[in-house]
Amino acid sequence: MDPLITRRALNRATLDRQFLLRRADLPVLDVVERLAGLQAQTPHTWYTGLWNRIEGFKAADASELLENRQVVRVALQRSTIHLVSGRDCLAMRPLLQVVTERSTRGAFGRQLEGVDLDELAALGRSLLEERPMTFAELGRTLGERWPSHDPHALGQGVRWLVSLVQVPPRGLWGRSGPVAHTSAESWLGVEAPPMTAAELVLRYLAAFGPATVRDVQTWSGLTRLAEVVEGLDLVRFRDEDGRIHYDLPDASRPSTEISAPVRLMYDFDNLFLSYADRSRVISETGATALRGFMGTNVMPRIILVDGFTAGDWTVTRAKGTSTLNIHQWEPIADLDAVAEEGTRLLEFLAPRDKHEIAVFDHPSKV
Structure with a gap:
């Protein structure tokens, strides 16, 4: 039987490959x-x-x-x-x-x-x-x-x-x-040989794996990739719902004990758009909150705390002050860590402004 891979293990592997466990040099x-x-x-x-x-x-x-x-x-x-x-x-x-x-x-x-x-x-x-x-x-x-x-x-x-x-x-x-x-x-002004479906799958797994066939298809938009995936030299895992996940044999799959830092993600980040099942990063509360944005024509900028969705953020500017607004989808235990990362983000986005942090509950989204 294929070895079990937990949701948290999928989370840590994904964050590692996405350079979200630690920033890349x-x-x-x-x-x-x-x-x-x-x-x-x-x-x-x-x-x-x-x-x-x-x-x-x-x-x-x-x-x-x-x-x-x-x-x-x-x-x-x-x-x-x-x-x-x-x-x-x-x-x-x-x-x-x-x-x-x-x-x-x-x-x-x-x-x-x-x-x-x-x-x-x-x-x-x-x-x-x-x-x-x-x-x-x-x-x-x-x-x-x-x-x-x-x-x-x-x-x-x-x-x-x-x-x-x-x-x-x-x-x-x-x-x-x-x-x-x-x-x-x-x-x-240059040429490059076209990529094969197999090569594209390998690139996806290197950046997003372990993943199911449906995940690869969700990310790429291609269909009928099962035969391609199954023809590659990959390792297999079974998740807690019985789905088969494929991965590169030598890929990094970090310990689930590793902590994940706060990250303030941008609105169209592929971390949230590249899986058929997004529960590896989106909590049940997060899924409910995201449904609240449907029909609003707004893509939220999501806050990750310990690798999972915890809220969203916006920036407002007035009279030389940029304020990062933290909207909690559920109570965030370490708001100080979120505020510290938010301050660093404001230094990047608006280095000449004064910086402030505001924290709000988000009852309309949960």
Whole structure:
């Protein structure tokens, strides 16, 4: 019988691989690749994700990588925007294109009927390589060729058919800009062999394992990965509900006795988006609290205490003072540790402001 792995053991293994048990003394690019990318749906909050994981992290280091084209923001896993290295962008995109195809056909398939997709891809690529454009600009220009079709659908069709990166200054620390796109190939100017499904699974397990087949599929957006996973040289565990988890044979699985430090996570952190069963980090109280955010169009910034969800945080700014607001989902025993980490976070986010900490219960969410 497969050996048992407890929820706490899954928690500690995951935190270790996500650099959340201890910050890594590694270059930003190495961390981004070892995490197989960070979800970067917003232009800037992912910087906090790197701050949580890298000792002495400076936002300018990541911003410089983005400006120098060593990392990019591109639609990959789950057809969502991820920050990845240029190498991973080119390697992952051909494999994950089917995920964007599925979502685009579901949302815009009817509006794209009658459009020659090869022509759409070629024209869209040509336009964006000539000059980066927003989807609104691209759609209007494509509409000159297909005047009877919805411009937004035409732009989204190009997003599916061509690997598009968001170009700076969008995403640079302390700066902003339009959501303008060009092709990954022209922006990066290099080639990389496409990644296989087996290679993607191994990258996932290195960053998120141990995990089930459904977990891998949730993270990637791919389907029918059972045969791929079962064909790899992996170890197996059985969790407390009887689910089979796979892992790399030589991967680190720390003792459950190791304590986990407080972490103030950003709103789209892959720690919470990359599992079919999120109970390895989300407590029952946390699951109830998160349901309270459904329909609000708000992704909470979650507080981890001893590796599990305990609340969320926000920052408000007024008259030169930044206040970190701690919203407890359940009573937090060591509020001092949360406040200390919150102060360090404010020093990163708003170094020139005065800093304050406010603590609130969160009855509406629990």
